[in-house]
Amino acid sequence: MAASLNEKVRKTVNESKILVVGAGGIGCELLKNLVLTGFTDIEVIDLDTIDVSNLNRQFLFRKEHVGKSKAQVAKESAQKFNPDAKIISYHDSIMSPDYGVDFFQKFKVVMNALDNRAARNHVNRMCLAADIPLIESGTAGYLGQVTVIKKGLTECYECQPKPTQKTFPGCTIRNTPSEPIHCIVWAKHLFKINFIYVYIYHCFLSQLFGEEDPDQDVSPDTEDPELAGEAGQSALQTDAKDDAVGGIKRQSTRMWAMETGYNPKKLFNKLFKDDIKYLLSMETLWKKRRPPTPLDLDHLPTSDINSASESAGIRDQKLWTIQECADVFSNCLPKLKAELSQQGEGGMLVWDKDDESAMDFVTAVANIRAYIFGIQKKTRFDIKSMAGNIIPAIATTNAIIAGLLVMEGLKILTGNIDKCRTVYLNRQPNPRKKLLVPCILDKPNPKCYVCSAKPEVTVILNTQKITVKVLEEKIIKGQLNMVAPDVEIDDGKGR
Known part of the structure; x- marks a missing residue:
């Protein structure tokens, strides 16, 4: 590719220092493109390590690289395309104070290959402060886009509000789920949180393996607005009465689970029988809803309506029966218990969609709860996508977007920033039979509290x-x- 550039452009490219933020799907393609274009002074930063699930699209990585720094391995692999390239890698967060305005001012152009909004916001602000052009990119399945951000000339990344991640009321998650995602969120909360003080004899079983967050309690919610206080007050009065006679022991969920040895039967029946019976006692909730059906581990249905009868296909794409979900639940607990014990006293597990036991646990628990509430169950593949807020990455989309990043970078470096465009990659051709749709860069939003002349809010x-x-x-x-x-x-x- 470098040979197709004229001498003046080649010289500019060779002398330009580029920062690549992110060494994942787009970042790997981008680094490869940069060295093949003739860039020889590149720095790359990424906090992540390589996972097996990355290998199907991040082509600078191989199986032997799993567990290693993405930035370091990407640097080593990219240099094989051009041994003369000088690439510096940082296995670190771009949001670290070590990478301030002085750091950004070293570069001619910054190219984002990120997958989270917080880091994008930060790089946007640092580039504005350093007055360095930023090329922003992103993909979502078959869709993608590239845009250029230059202080005073274009919109910054935060000029327009971004859609917020959808959240759900706690009472819906805990009491009245009606969609698969409600059950998936509940299952993740169950996995993640511990040390919530609970009444263990009144079905307030909460979370098992992760860190404390009272906002993610999974126990029945007696303060549900629909109850108008009646059922909640009744439950609290019952709890107080029982506590007075020593009928209730108050302790953390994890402590209770540890004392039972993470016994699958006790946990299953507490979560899916006793807690559900407790919810059924809140009669107001079920006047206009289908009431849930408690399950007992020893008396599971032999068949269930929502399960697929065929056994063909890979495990992730098969819809598990309730019995299969219960078996997976029971098999996951000792594995997760062992992982937790390795953390030592006060340790915790962080839920990760790529951890097999954690993903199996959430799949099984979410589907059991869905069955109880008459909600359609989902395959492990679907639940992984929903639980991880994932739109499956596609290698060809990353490659196209990475190519566009370099093309916009060349325009900037050759003094043609006025020719830069926001380019959208569509899933299907538009009426003019084009997959790539370039649009004029928008002007800065005068009301933006990040990039306006008088930034205030x-x-x-x-x-x-x-x-x-x-x-x-x-x-x-x-x-x-x-x-x-x-x-x-x-x-x-x-x-």
């Missing part, structure tokens, strides 16, 4: 109730995406 809140900590964590970091904010209280004391 007004937040209205109740200063009598909110704490500075909540302001920092929930609003400034959570909503405004700042990494290390500094808050000054206007009290005349300079705090």
